[in-house]
Amino acid sequence: MKPKIFITRKIPTHVINHLEEVCEVSIWEHKDIPVPREVLEEKIVDIDGLYCLLTDAIDLELLQKATNLKVIGNMAVGFNNIDVEAATKRGIIVTNTPGVLTETTADLTFALLMATARRIPEASDFLREGKWSTWSPMLLTGQDIYNSTLGIIGLGRIGEALAKRAKGFNMNILYHNRSRKIEAEQELGLEYCSLENLLKRSDYICVMTPYTPETKKMIRKEHFKIMKETSILINTARGGIVNENDLYHALKDGEIWAAGLDVFEQEPVVLDHPLLSLPNVVTLPHIGSASIGTRTKMAEVVAENLLQALNGKIPTNIVNKELIAK
Structure with missing residues (x-):
C-alpha cells in the first residue's frame, strides 16, 4: 500500500x-x-x-x-x-x-534596504499620481547607503550572504549573534558587538534572527530610543521579533527615519494596520524567497x-x- x-x-x-x-x-x-x-x-x-x-x-x-x-x-x-x-x-x-533560499532572501533584503533608503516606492507613486512638476534640490531625498554602517542581528546563512552584498557598497558591518563567528569576521571584516552597541552605531539595522521565545519582541521601545534619528530598520525574518506598536510610535515620533518590512506579526496584515498608514514604511507581502x-x-x-x-x-x-x- x-x-x-x-x-x-x-x-x-x-x-x-x-x-x-x-x-x-x-x-x-x-x-x-x-x-x-x-x-x-x-x-x-x-x-x-x-x-x-x-x-x-x-x-x-x-x-x-x-x-x-x-x-x-x-x-x-x-x-x-x-x-x-x-x-x-x-x-x-x-x-x-x-x-535553498539563502541568496534569494539576501537579495530581497538588500533590495528592501535600498528601496526604503532611497524612497523608491514613494517616488514611483509621486510620479504616477501626477505630482512631479519640476526638478527640485531636496525633492524625495533619502539616505546614502555607500560607506554607511550596517548592523545585522542574527548572523546565520542569510545574514552572512547579506554581509557579502554590503561589502560591495563599502559598508562598515556590525553584527550581533548568540555566539561569535570568528571565521566570518575574518573573511568579511565584520565586527561583533552587543545589541545595544549595534543599535546605537548602525545606519541600517537588519533583523535576520530566527523567531523563538527568546527573540519574541526583542526589538522594542527602549531599543528605538537609542537608535539614530536617521536609522532605518529592515525586517525580513519574522514579524513577531519586532514590537510593531513600538515601531509605529518610533516612526511616527521621528525616533528613527524609516522601516522596510517583508513580515508582520499577523499575516496577511490587515489594511488598517497603523504601520501601513505611514509614508516612511515600505511594506512587502512576505516575498523574501519569492523567485x-x-x-x-x-x-x-x-x-x-x-x-x-x-x-x-x-x-x-x-x-x-x-x-x-x-
Whole structure:
C-alpha cells in the first residue's frame, strides 16, 4: 500500500508527479487560500506525510489526531508554525528547507534596504499620481547607503550572504549573534558587538534572527530610543521579533527615519494596520524567497525530505535531530 501524503497548497506539477510515483497524494487545490482548519483536521487523521507551509498551524491539538503521521515537511526555513516538541514526543519527523533560499532572501533584503533608503516606492507613486512638476534640490531625498554602517542581528546563512552584498557598497558591518563567528569576521571584516552597541552605531539595522521565545519582541521601545534619528530598520525574518506598536510610535515620533518590512506579526496584515498608514514604511507581502527558481527548489526539497523519511531514511533537513538516536 502506498503511503498517503497531503499537500496543503498547490505546488509545481512536476513535484506532485514525483510524489505520486510512490505515494497516494491529495492536495488542497486553492493556490492562494490557506487550507481551512477543518479540512486539515480531517486529512491528518490517516496520512503518513504532511507537506505544509508556514501559514499552517500544526499544533498539539492537530497532532493528537494524527495517528499515522510519520513526517512533516515544512516549505520554509523557519518552523515556528509547528509544535516541534509535540511532534518529537510522538516520533514524528519535522523537516524544513534551509540553504535553498539563502541568496534569494539576501537579495530581497538588500533590495528592501535600498528601496526604503532611497524612497523608491514613494517616488514611483509621486510620479504616477501626477505630482512631479519640476526638478527640485531636496525633492524625495533619502539616505546614502555607500560607506554607511550596517548592523545585522542574527548572523546565520542569510545574514552572512547579506554581509557579502554590503561589502560591495563599502559598508562598515556590525553584527550581533548568540555566539561569535570568528571565521566570518575574518573573511568579511565584520565586527561583533552587543545589541545595544549595534543599535546605537548602525545606519541600517537588519533583523535576520530566527523567531523563538527568546527573540519574541526583542526589538522594542527602549531599543528605538537609542537608535539614530536617521536609522532605518529592515525586517525580513519574522514579524513577531519586532514590537510593531513600538515601531509605529518610533516612526511616527521621528525616533528613527524609516522601516522596510517583508513580515508582520499577523499575516496577511490587515489594511488598517497603523504601520501601513505611514509614508516612511515600505511594506512587502512576505516575498523574501519569492523567485521562481528558489520557490521551485524549495518545493523539490520538501518532497525529497518526505520521501526520505517515508523510506525509513534520515531526511537531509531534519529539524528534531534527537529522533535520529531513536
